[in-house]
């Protein structure tokens with residue numbers, strides 16, 4: 001039994017924030033942002049728009065492409081670190097918005113790797129025969145978490161909002177998820193994290209913590225970069241080895257979109273041109289758990305792959321977590 005991806009969908013907010021906008025709000029430049037990250041613009045939510053709204057829109061598109069009724073879904077898994085509320089997870093809101101009655105739903109907080117983590121869990125449910133149709137989503141609103149000032153410029157310019165979704169269906173055919181590999185190395189967690197509001201003190205948020213800016217994401221960019229350019233090729237190779245594939249058998253690598261330079265380094269280490277490593281970071285920035293399904297949707301629309309092709313998804317991010325999935329489309 002395999003899990004076939006029978007429908008995908010994505011959604012980004014309408015509001016476009018350009019590098020020129022960033023120049024107005026902090027000491028940065030279009031030149032710095034583009035040369036260091038490849039980002040030209042990103043989409044940010046407007047007041048009243050939330051991660052669960054983006055997740056719903058992406059899910060409805062995926063359900064439509066799958067040609068199923070929403071009621072056929074028997075499990076919902078959402079990768080996100082930016083749920084609308086501190087609790088419960090965004091999956092409960094999405095489950096309700098889609099009118100899914102009492103179907104099980106939960107969140108996965110594996111940051112940039114969360115879509116692949118969620119895909120892997122959905123795949124295990126299907127292979128075990130516990131579920132037949134699983135909705136897997138990556139949805140993030142990072143913009144409301146950012147420190148939009150000179151102090152926060154190293155992270156604020158990088159992140160965007162968006163969501164992507166995939167419907168997995170049990171299938172006995174050739175097409176589907178061939179393998180997934182999940183990794184974590186928690187000893188590095190403070191190199192990319194958001195400390196507050198934490199449950200390890202009472203009250204969880206104080207004016208002092210806010211003044212100290214401990215509720216903003218913190219990243220040691222250089223260290224994250226160094227680890228990413230090692231872990232991406234490693235986990236892509238792991239996916240190929242598990243399926244006795246050579247790089248020539250892979251039609252397209254769809255990496256998490258964190259930095260164009262990371263993707264270029266991955267291409268170099270894998271000995272392929274950038275034609276084989278999909279990139280759309282210039283339009284969306286880093287959308288964390290949403291970046292792979294958004295890229296998957298665009299790559300399909302652009303005719304970058306077709307039925308029968310082998311794809312590899314790969315991600316690296318906070319935790320550190322990293323992961324890959326090999327998929328026969």
Ligand code: UT7
Nearest residue numbers: 028029032036112153154157221222224225228258259317
């Ligand atoms: O998705 C989660 C995983 N995240 C990642 O994979 C991100 C990994 N890291 C990166 O992508 C890169 O490290 C960054 C894009 C974050 C930064 O690029 P970098 O080439 O590593 O720059 P840097 O952090 O070494 O900073 C270089 C300089 C610094 O100035 P000094 O110390 O050399 O004087 C920074 O203060 O650039 C400065 N800088 C900025 N300048 C203009 C930092 N942010 C900005 C900015 N605009 N927005």
